[in-house]
Amino acid sequence: MTEVTAETLNPIETRRDGHVLEVTLNRGKANAIDLATSRIMGKVFQDFRDDPELRVAIITAAGEKFFCPGWDLKAAADGDAVDGDYGVGGFGGLQELRGLNKPVIAAVNGICCGGGLELALSADIIMAADHATFALPEIRSGTVADAASIKLPKRIPYHIAMEMLFTGRWLDAEEAARWGMINQVHPADQLLARAREMAQLIASGPPLVNAAIKEIVREAEDMKFQDAMNRITKSQFATVETLYTSEDQLEGARAFAEKRDPVWKGK
Known part of the structure; x- marks a missing residue:
């Protein structure tokens, strides 16, 4: 509680x-x-x-x-x-x-x-x-x-x-x-x-994913689709880079493989 x-x-x-x-x-x-x-x-x-x-x-x-x-x-x-x-x-x-x-x-x-x-x-x-x-x-x-x-x-x-x-x-x-x-x-x-x-x-969801969503949506609002996608793939969004190198990213994959609920730490 x-x-x-x-x-x-x-x-x-x-x-x-x-x-x-x-x-x-x-x-x-x-x-x-x-x-x-x-x-x-x-x-x-x-x-x-x-x-x-x-x-x-x-x-x-x-x-x-x-x-x-x-x-x-x-x-x-x-x-x-x-x-x-x-x-x-x-x-x-x-x-x-x-x-x-x-x-x-x-x-x-x-x-x-x-x-x-x-x-x-x-x-x-x-x-x-x-x-x-x-x-x-x-x-x-x-x-x-x-x-x-x-x-x-x-x-x-x-x-x-x-x-x-x-x-x-x-x-x-x-x-x-x-x-x-x-x-x-x-x-x-x-x-x-x-x-x-x-x-x-x-x-209750993954906080690093929520952060990445907010940054992408905000920064991409006035960008062309491909320009925004290029920034993501080139690791030019700080929150996305943090997400892809995080413990939570591994935890999500492990939880799926082990058929259990993930435990998000935000790091």
Whole structure:
């Protein structure tokens, strides 16, 4: 049985269950993110990246109404600069965190819009409560959803993404799932449990393979197929090279030959 530990870092709560880190945004009624919160989140995800015992993270939020509306406009009115120091990893700690080769699951428990949607899009898997809603309302305040303008047209049909960006219209969870923006929809009282099940399933797999998957997918996104394949075969992806010379690679072969479950060590 794995040990479960918890920690509170002002607006961020963390829960560690074996190889899984759970990060909960808990900042006021709406869970909006200011500069200080973003910097804390960046440190949390940086530590997650660098901890060899952690394999999967869940990002969620406290309460039942809001996942995250993004940037805290009240903090901005009090002097937080929109182009200020977001900390390592950029806004919300995930979007620009270099070398994050571990899976991240977003458990969206309510309203998810603006920078909050950009935060969710930074995850590898998105699960949502059945009452969750999604939008990019920046157009209505005369600004641009910059990260979403890059990410969203690559994740869902181009015309749906452009409609969201140009009009700010809202999608409910069912429609978001239909367009492939999110993976699964669950009753609100089951969401976190289902996210934890998914995290434990992924964490039980080979961590070096998960790392290689993340690096290949990220680096190959704008590459031609053959160029990406050449980089793999020439050992130009660090995670792939680590995998192919690892104890886990041998363990996988031995376990298959011996007809038993493999024991992954991540080395």
